[in-house]
Amino acid sequence: MISGLSSREEYWFQRALEGDLSFSEARDLSSDLDLFSMGRLGARLTQIQAGEVVTYAVSYNINYSNYCAASCPICAFYVPAKLKGKTDRGYELSIDDIKKEIEKAKELGATEIHIVGGFNPYLPLEYYEEMFTTVKKFLPTVTLKALTIPEIDFIARTTGNSLREVVERMKEAGVDAHTGGGAEIFNPEIRRQITTPEKISGEKWLEDAKIIHSMGMPGNSTMTYGHVESWDDIIDHMIKLRDNQNEQLGFLSFIPLKFSYENTPLQKMGKVTRPSSGIIDLKVISMARIILGKGFRNISVYWVGMGHLVSQIALNFGGNDLVGTAFSEKIYRATSRSESSTVESLAAYVREIGRIPAERDTFYNIIRYV
DSSP: OOTTOOHHHHHHHHHHHHTOOOHHHHHHHHHHSOHHHHHHHHHHHHHHHTTTEEEEEOEEEEEOBOEESSOOTTOSSOEEGGGTTTOSSOOBOOHHHHHHHHHHHHHTTOSEEEEEOOOOTTOOHHHHHHHHHHHHHHOTTSEEEEOOHHHHHHHHHHHTOOHHHHHHHHHHTTOOBBOOOOOOOOOHHHHHHHSOTTSOOHHHHHHHHHHHHHTTOOEEEEEEESSSOOHHHHHHHHHHHHHHHHHSOOEEEEEEEEOOOTTSHHHHTTSOOSOOOHHHHHHHHHHHHHHHTTTOSOBBOOHHHHOHHHHHHHHTTTOOEEEEOOBTOOTTGGGTOOOOOOHHHHHHHHHHTTOEEEEEOTTSOEEEEO
């Protein structure tokens, strides 16, 4: 018997260590154990797989445009691309605007620039290349993490290039990693309710990820939960990510993104009327550690979505990373969320729960203990 674990917890702990829980086993585990038992498993596995250190990046976000051809019901950030020139709500950052953002990032001591935006059909591939080379010119030591997998696929389709050609040109322009966003939920039935055909399918997302990773561009993986999905959809999503990682290494972490429903079409349609509970948030983190932990050392807790208090608890339920400072993040803030943080406050939150805070780079290498 392992100290501190019941016989049922010990059984599932050993299965989780083996790292190949089936869908039916993961479903059985989630019904067999209560939340606190799952938390104990998540915490114990975290100690083995990631230790006591909790990391975060000093990250500055640049959202280059909110014009989007996808107009997904899950999103409050976009302005329909067809309204360009007909509304003052849409924007595209010029290279001079990008330079101003770079100056702000420099003042804040950012070690990572995170770039994402809408599916803007009016921007040529050269726009992205110039944006990336400008970042690298003025911040040569900063890691450039840019674009979600669906964005990269959309740019390939609208500019007449192959996915491989776009990724190669991104790398030549200075991009070090992709962001991992846009995974949402892989179940096609759920995906049809929360996205539009302009966003690639979950199957295509996984296929693209393998191609991008095989070309030497790693990135994170994500899942958006707390909308119209079921618990089975969450388990299925995690297992598909795990299997994809086993086939082609490249995912640096798993970041569950709590759906922020305010101002979204899903809210206006009455399909989502409240955020997911803290219980669901914690269960997602624990199950992520249990299902993914062997191939995903880093299970990230996105404090912007969960809030600081639940995020602290989540770090004791399987999480080992707080993603980053998210300076200038606009997509979550479009849903009226106003969470903010500093390097000092993130470190304080980690110390309060008895863990060791550390700044990291994009690739989860520790830069310094705080």
